[in-house]
Amino acid sequence: MAPSQEEKLQKSLTPTLLWGLGVGYVISGMYFGWNLGLEKGGTLGMAVATFIVIILYITFSLSYAELACAIPKAGGAFDYANRALGKKWGFLAGMSQNIEFLFAPPAIAVGIGSYFHVIFPQFSVTGIAITAYILFTLLNILGTKLASAFELVITILAVLGLIIFWVVVFPDFEFKNLRVNALPNGWSGSFAALPFAIWFFLGIEGLANVAEESVNPQKDITWGFGSAMTTLVVLCLLTFLAAVGVNGWETIVYNADGSASDSPLPMAMSQVIGSNSGVYQLIVGIGTCGLIASFHGLVLAAGRSTFEFGRVGNAPGFLGRVNNRFKTPANALLVNMVLGVLALLTNSTADIIILSAFGALTMYIFSVVSLLVLRKKEPELTRPFRVPLYPVSPLIALVIASIALMAMIIYNPMLALVFFAILIGSFVLAEIIKKV
Template sequence: MSDITRNTPGIAEASEAAPTQNGGLLRVLGPAHIWALGVGIVLVGEYMGWNFAVGKGGAYAALIACWFAGILYSCVAMIDSEVTSTVAAAGGQYTQAKHIIGPLMAFNVGLYLVFAYTMLEAANAITVGFLVETVAGMTGHEGLNPQPFIVLAIMFLAWLNYRGVLATLTFNLVITAFAFTAILILFLATSPLFGESPLKHAELMTGLPYGWLGVLAAMHFGLWFYLGIEGTCQAAEEVRSPSRSLPFGTLAGVMTLAIAATLTWYLCVGLMPWEYLGQSGAPLFDAARMSGSTALTVLLGIGTLFATLASANGCINDASRAWFAMGRDHYLPSWFGAVHPVYRTPYRSIIFLVPIALIFALGAPLDQVITFSILSGLLEYTFMPLNVIMFRRKWPLDTIKRGYEHPFHPVPAIVLLCLCGITFFAVFLGYGTQLVAMIAFYIVVSLWFHFRRYRFVQRAAQFTMPWPKPQGY
């Protein structure tokens, strides 16, 4: 029996007792690490990127988008928790697709994951560079070249990931907690609770500049408030207790982000005109500057830096796991499926994805990189309802033991599918060319996989779960 199959809820005791797997990834993570991985990747969305939703529809549109995106991600978390706590293996949704829908879907999902995370990593590195450049300008060092800092950030985090997952995610836990606390401190310091407040909502808030169409359009960047929370699944093969840690860590992460997103929106729209906010590179840092407090400016500057580093760190972790899993299954050259003999990390995948992140971090504008990431995420979210519906049909509840069963099925799947449809339309409004280019790419690579690459893949060996034959086959 493979290492993966021993990790199923029904026979979890044996695997949970063993801290390591022979030749596999190290099983050392707990629920707090899962929370840190999910929130760590996403919290940067409060520090940059979400505000483009304000640009697409105005301040109120961004808030509506934030809450609807929250519903979308609650559905994602519910569905994902059920499937991942049952299919607990590296690769997350990729491995789910392989067992539930089929190899081509799995290959596409693997690519969605790699591109969503690698583009997000590139966006984070761009923000690190932008922040360093801004701080240099504020301290009288105009014209500082941000590119060496972009390269340094990506290289340092890749090295950290190379050296080991426990140290990487513990580092994430600390800097994510700091970044989240910084938002809370900024909120408390600027709120009317402690004296005069710099917030001016009554004077700065306007109506909907694009009407209700702008509200729909804002859903595009509304996803950025939460994008990447589903990355918790990538650590499935490295958690001590997948059936407990994954649902707890993921759902706690969504709640944390919903709170942080609403606080962030409230702060920023009370301090900046929407036209500026909609195009700002680092809105929370700008908000701290507008508060007039040097201490808050420094705090949020460090918070922005930590949030971007935590996110990039988690992205390297997740993208490399997905690439590793595809290599292990021969969907990609098997060379990528190697685990480091000492550090037990997918080191070849980690190294290989570094130059790809650099190509985009050094060569593409921030909003384009974010859109590429969002589009890959959106394609993945559209897969999830199809995945859970097929999962329940092929293996009804009484046929295999699940670590977690999400309630109200199929309502979350239907809601998620509807919200994905709305978000596709939102991306079409303003970024239609990228949408078509991205879909064209996935069509071409799908044909390449089906007609060329798949011949190198063993058939039955892909199915590693100790499940009965699916119903209907």
Template structure:
């Protein structure tokens, strides 16, 4: 590739590197359509096991159903936009790459930092829940929780380190296993399903709080349309993280052909599963009211069907969904850190790949260490109360980061359509600019309703700290150390270079 000249633009400086720089940062192409499908669905699927159900307390069944439909529209707009952008800009950078091309280095970094927060914190929260399940199954005390966290990180980071082929195979296996568990639940729930008795058993008390209706028969929207809007942040869990697929572009055998197919198959798989879970999990004993405060709604549903005596076996089954998301999002943060580092936004040593396995081992370990550090600091400082902070505030930080990145990516799509009509587009979104606009509006409304919830507001404060640290580093150091990576070359050439 040769030595690259220095160049400056928008207050940033590009540093010359030789061909050896990129030789030390090579990836291997492996993924086909079904590997990409598994990567996207697997990242999301734990949200079908738990998390979404807390929206029932805000909106009742009807409010949660409407919220899910609205959020579905946001993700359809996003996924079709990504299906157009990712084969047109087939780089590992994903969201950062799209924003960098259309909004310059600062826009790219702000978008990348939002996605970084989402993908580093989400597996940290997931491993917290895995530890809780395993602690219950094997009857280890609360003090043993960090051992579960460290063990899970070591195991699944190692699986990602060994090679991209193994990483994708594991993703496919655990994703299929999680979907099989959901399918067994749906089939098992049908004989007990009673929509009016169980799904509509939430009413409104004199103080405006949800109350249980013993015989069901409540209204579809007990909290009105306001309750549906308040449930938006919780409906996000049914789809959060499918947007990580473009990060696998440089490890896809044919991203121009396979990336759109993987994204579209993935989002429609999740839409089907989301509505099946919403209807069938709430429509069996003990109904929507009990689920509205449950930490493990799918497990509670299995207990209602098969009895509490099988609780440990069912809990072990439920862990599969968490493992699927944990493993696949580890892949995502590894590539996300790698791409920002390769371009110099993060320290460049983070993007070095393994000499023989060609996996971004430094980025994978660094992301795990940050996630673990956050967990352990919260655990040590807050003790038993740390669980609420981890399960609430950290997860909300991830959602906030996701909404920012969605708005930026949808904006990038619109700007690509308007200002880069010449670039090759192997796939064109049938939803076009209108679909991207819907994504921006729904994401903005979701952030607004996050800010109305005190628990979510704490997450937004944490997100602001993450942003302050990241932007501070980039302003002082990172912007002077950029490298003409594939993402940067494409942007600097006005979309004429791949």
């Protein structure tokens, strides 16, 4: 059934705003989180994991762009799997997407708190994180165009911050630092590092969730995915080399007390210019903008994913309602905020990142299978963009995502149980509610 006029989202996103969203969703991954993978794989193991993940995201993004242009709806993977595989599989795909988008923002919120705490130690990391949730949920409620314009500005600032970081640290780059303890846990460390390599790019698929709000989705979404992915690959490679090449990977993973750090770029810079430098303080400040860009963008995408679940009856109906004044999914955004705050209060950034990666990989698998099925099931479906090198590209994405998911299950069995318990439990609960 087509949504009523009250349930339709406002079309306001241009190609430039979509680029800002695509890069903004992900750019926090350059500023924190990925460094935790170095503890698992070292420089070489993390580099191998990152190379594999780049191939995954290039092939997946092209495949996902075809689906987003052919079926431009806010539910993203849920809508694609629902159409290709049926309602039950669609629910699981959508719930995987929800888990990804629900767990990524709290991890980033902790990163925001950590960066902010470096400059203003009098404020607690948790307090800053919760404040960020409240402020940016409110901004998203006020309107998509306003939120997207803010995202574009802060994303440009975040990219500028990375450029300044490279300029500061690359003069002290030495190849020998890349070889220090490069493979501490053997080649198996590459598999353990996968979720943190995924963190470099996790979230770009959120562009599909705003396709319904794009002025010209069939044209603009393709441009958004392509331009954003190209930008992110360049940012990833240069940031990785610059941060590790200053003084080895261990100096951007461990704090003085031996705990893992959520602020690797400031740690790398402190090896070069010291923590009292004005440039250091500037980069930390701009780095906070990078985290805010991703946090804000993923809050936006998560709201659309939850909204679609409510709109079609897979979640309580009030989640699928649009605010009459602002034409945004206010109820979905508020519920996501409450759940996100509860997640960040667990104080386990690494575990939250891994749970988000579980959701992402499961969703990628469902999406690529949906693409393959729809090509056969609905050959007449209008496809303004077709994935190049079909079926090779989507099959590469499917194989890599499947191997990565299996590796994550092997190396994180307890978190795998938590993920599948949420996934299956929500499915069973939804079925019970429907029967009642």
